[in-house]
Amino acid sequence: MSGIGKTVLVKRFVDLNLEQFEVIIWRSLKYPKSLDLLINDLLNVCHVETFHTTSIPKYLDDKLKKIFDLFANKKCLIILDDVQNIFITGQIAGQYQPEYQDYQNFFTMISETQHQSNIILISREQCAEMESLDQALYPIKCLELSGLDDINILNDTGLTNENSYLQLIKFYEGNLMYLKTIATLIKKNYDGQVSEFLAENTLHITSKMQFYFREVFNHLSPIEQNIVLQLIQLKIPIFREDLRQSLNLSSVDFNNY
Secondary structure (H helix, E strand, O other): OOOOOHEEEEEEEEOOOOHHHOOOEEEEOOOOHHHHHHHHHHHHHHHHHHHOOOOOOOHHHHHHHHHHHHHOOOOEEEEEEEEHHHHHOOOOOOOOOOOHHHHHHHHHHHHOOOOOOOEOOOOOOOOHHHHHOOOOOOOOOOOOOOOOOOHHOOOOOOOOHHHHHHHHHHHOOOHHHHHHHHHHHHHHOOOOHHHHHHHHHOOOOOOOHHHHHHHHHHHOOHHHHHHHHHHHHHHOOOHHHHHHHHOOOOOOHHHHH
């Protein structure tokens, strides 16, 4: 999810591993560009970084061959942030928009071609190319965050009642964005007193959080939206099969979404 700290952790990883790579390139897909333009960009930077002056080929297939030759000969680290923006809104996760379909082939080639480089994809949405059952053959790893219940998350926020930090963190599921906006609210309206805020036993949803939730919800497919709405109405846990039947979904559709 957004605000959980993915980008911050990758930046920290880069800081700690600068000497491990000959070329490091970070690009955001917040406003996506075609794969052709992205490869142009990567080749241009790599030529400068490695003091090469050869021209960039005209056709995408030739550009891909050239970039993979570079990946094989140089230890590169390529980071692509906001990858979810090349996927289709309102569909099963990881479905590429038509104009960005070439990325699927690019990601597949990265996982199946022998080279010494690495690519990190930062995304809210996972696609099939980010998964692998045989990591010995295809070294792909999807990393899950841990340590989200560490009270040090709230250091330097100006809040008091440190003994209540853990309860606040669990209340907002360790999401850094939620905690940042709720810490601002506590400082403003509760004089920084976490215990006073928690005494109300109310899950406060700030306007910033509401905007984010609407954005996430609108990005879901209609079936996923129905699943979310059904779960919201439940007061107790429900078995998977009971939820499927209540939504009148086939097992195939339910598992896909």
